[in-house]
Amino acid sequence: MNVMDKLASSEELVSPGISACVGCNVELSLRTVLRVLGPDTILAIPPGCMGGVGVVGWDKKSGCKIPVFFPLLDNTASMLAGIKLHYERVGRPVNVVAFAGDGATVDAGFQCLSGAAERGDRIIYICYDNEGYMNTGYQRSGSTTKGAWTSTTPVSGGGRGGKKQHKKDFPMIMAMHDIPYMATANPAFIPDMVKKVEKAMKVSEGLAYIHIYNPCITGWGIKAEESIETARIAVESNFAPLYEMENGRFRINRKPKNPVPVREFLKKCKKFSHLSEEEIAELQRITDEKWNRLKGLCAL
Amino acid sequence: MKFNSDYLVPIGCEGIYEINTGKWRTKKPVLDREKCSRCGLCFLYCPVFSIEKRGKEYEITYDYCKGCGICARECPKGAIKMVPEEEI
Amino acid sequence: MPKIEVMNGNKAAAVGAALSRPGIIAAYPITPQTPLVEYLTQFCADGIIDSTMSEVESELSAMSVLTGASLAGSRTFTATSSQGLSLMYEPYFRASTLRLPVVMAIANREMISPQTLWGGPQDALTVRDAGWLQIYVEDNQEILDMMIQAFRIAEDKRVLLPINICYDGFYLSHMAEKVVIPDQEEVDAFLPPYRPEHILLDPEKPMAVDPLTNGYLLTEYRYKHMQAQQNALTVIEEIDREFAERFGRSHGGLVEAYRCDDCDAIMVTMGSMTGAAREAVDAARDDGKKIGLLKIRTVRPFPKNKVFELLKGVKAFGVVDRNVSFGWNTGIVYQEIRASLYQNNTVIPSVPFVGGLGGEDLTMEHFLVAIDGIYHAAASGDYEPATQWLNKEV
DSSP: OOHHHHHHTSOOOBOSOOOOOTTOHHHHHHHHHHHHHOSSEEEEOOTTHHHHTTSSEETTEESBSSOEEOOOTTOHHHHHHHHHHHHHHTTOOOEEEEEEEHIIIIITTHHHHHHHHHHTOOOEEEEEEOSSBTTTTOBOOTTSOTTOOBTTBOBOTTSOBSOSSOOOOHHHHHHTTTOSEEEEEOTTOHHHHHHHHHHHHHOOSSOEEEEEEOOOHHHHTOOGGGHHHHHHHHHHTTSSOOEEEETTEEEESOOOSSOOOHHHHHHTOGGGTTOOHHHHHHHHHHHHHHHHHHHHHHHO | OOOSOOOSSOEEOSSBOOOOGGGSOSEEEEEOTTTOOOOOHHHHHOTTOOEEEETTEEEEOOSSOOOOOHHHHHOTTOOEEEEEOOOO | OOEEEEEEHHHHHHHHHHHTOOSEEEOOOOTTTHHHHHHHHHHHHTTSOOOEEEOOSSHHHHHHHHHHHHHHTOOEEEEEOHHHHHHTHHHHHHHHHTTOOOEEEEEEBOOSSSOOOOBOTHHHHHTGGGSOEEEEOOSHHHHHHHHHHHHHHHHSTTTOOOEEEEEETTTTTTOEEEEEEOOHHHHHHHSOOOOOOSOOOOTTSOOEESOBOOHHHHHHHHHHHHHHHHHHHHHHHHHHHHHHHHHSOOOOTTEEEESOTTOSEEEEEOGGGHHHHHHHHHHHHHTTOOEEEEEEOEEESOOHHHHHHHHTTOSEEEEEESSOBTTTTBOHHHHHHHHHTOSTTOOOOEEEEEEOGGGOOOOHHHHHHHHHHHHHHHHHTOSSOOOEEEOTTO
């Protein structure tokens, strides 16, 4: 079955009307992922964009057709671990899934995620990385790119500023936990994302982690209709490569024959508009270095 | 105290919370079927799954379409155009 | 046939919890509770219990795993002390506001700073307004029995609240006493399985748990939560009576009064210090003082009516607190007792005593000094005597 038929014949499990920004590719990712996961799923949405737009619901109404809840910002993976342990005890196969922003994953929620990964709790943890605490007004996170404007790393009138440190290489950090499956994904590559969710569903010996790179059109200053295009250039420039790790073996899923300069990706986002030539060159250097490191891991 | 909720705890079990996002848009996508190659990219990339696959055809629905313009932008054949939303 | 064994408080807690058949246990070791976790892990490894144990990486994770497991429908148990309790405060508050009947043993330990490991109820008392039930026990038999009762109280449909069974670190956790272990069959008859109806994460019965909620609904949920705490006043005594019928032991319910029938002054204590306090009361009685002893067992819900009935007729009372309430310059239990007396224009001279902090012993001598202080307040009619500190030089 091709991916269009697969998605078209699956039930939509999220409310059809949620207040995500016009053109939000996180909304696209969530709906796609849930169509693959299916109705035997329990979904955790920690505080962040997807919770804020109504995916968990309001008052006495739910935002999903499946069980959904708000964990706390810092304990998503642990709450899911407890839920999964219960369903294993009663012998029922249920997908226990997190759909968490980078704030709840890379920063506040890291301890619990790291512990769950080490213990091998059999949950599926999906992070939507929009490089900041976007729901609360675009504050920086540990996953924000170096130099980016955020509301807590602003740019001065003289055009200087932005985040001083580069982002944590979080997919690699999770891979180094030696979990059975780690993959990066991108909303511009939907068939690839679908395959990866299906692989994650089949993991039975530990935690499966998927890191989706979601350029945030509102927070980064991207035109709504260019939402997918920007996500695509992030891959085509090797800035956010598509790769996976299965039981220690790394594989790059998309190797651009002629990688686009990182500058082309940065141009799409207003949050980088103040960068100097040195800063752009630095980001190119970092990209090239990490790409070579990734290729080296794949060669092992 | 008179209760608005019959429950002991905050649970959402009285239906699905929906926002009428179809009312948000200022422009809407229109599909020219003659140019359409049925590649399905508009269906894959619509963030609200507002484009439906019916057999081999793709059809744009408008109940929840926010008018983001991704479908028009991503269509390889230029078969979708964004036109201004009619005044109510 | 019930077995008799000599064991310390931690083991009594582990055995009591094990008999109650928790589905998921997630606990992080912390002095003085560590042996409790080790016993439970050993029971699991030996196949004595059928629980799933999660070796979590911190207390934050422990309470998080349990709130998740409880939402899915499991009976859950954990234990902690001081720093661990404060580390898990975020999910701790939530366990009660989601009405999850988690049972947590607390081996009470003084809070850092200064750097300390030793016993005292400061940790649990400081979080008394997070919505959990809290019962403070006096000896190891009570620890074991209360673990079993705790699940009944917490899971009662009139309550549905998490509960802390608190016992003094080192004084009880590490001290060995003779303990009667009930039979598993008797416990099973007393404690049916947990089946949540009010909240659940299950694809067969989908619902959103904890959506964003407007204030007027939040107010209703708080109201119902507080009603449940009031219901617990009845339920705790009911369960204590039923337990006494089935197992032959009662531990007093909400409070325990010793020699209060003909007293003219009362000393109030809590926890393991009560043992020495009873000896002091007996000595003072031999000396002609008609002193009585009131032990507070249940702090949440606070048994204000019981306290009022017992204290309203005395000339003076004193409360020995092994903890502090920083803004009031007294102990915490002192304030709760005083608040209970705010009825019918009752104004009685009372003395706040603070002592035994950081694991320092509260000896019979300390209690005799306290009793003197209480009679001094009665004689001088002082309604606001200064806090008396029972420290080492006494």
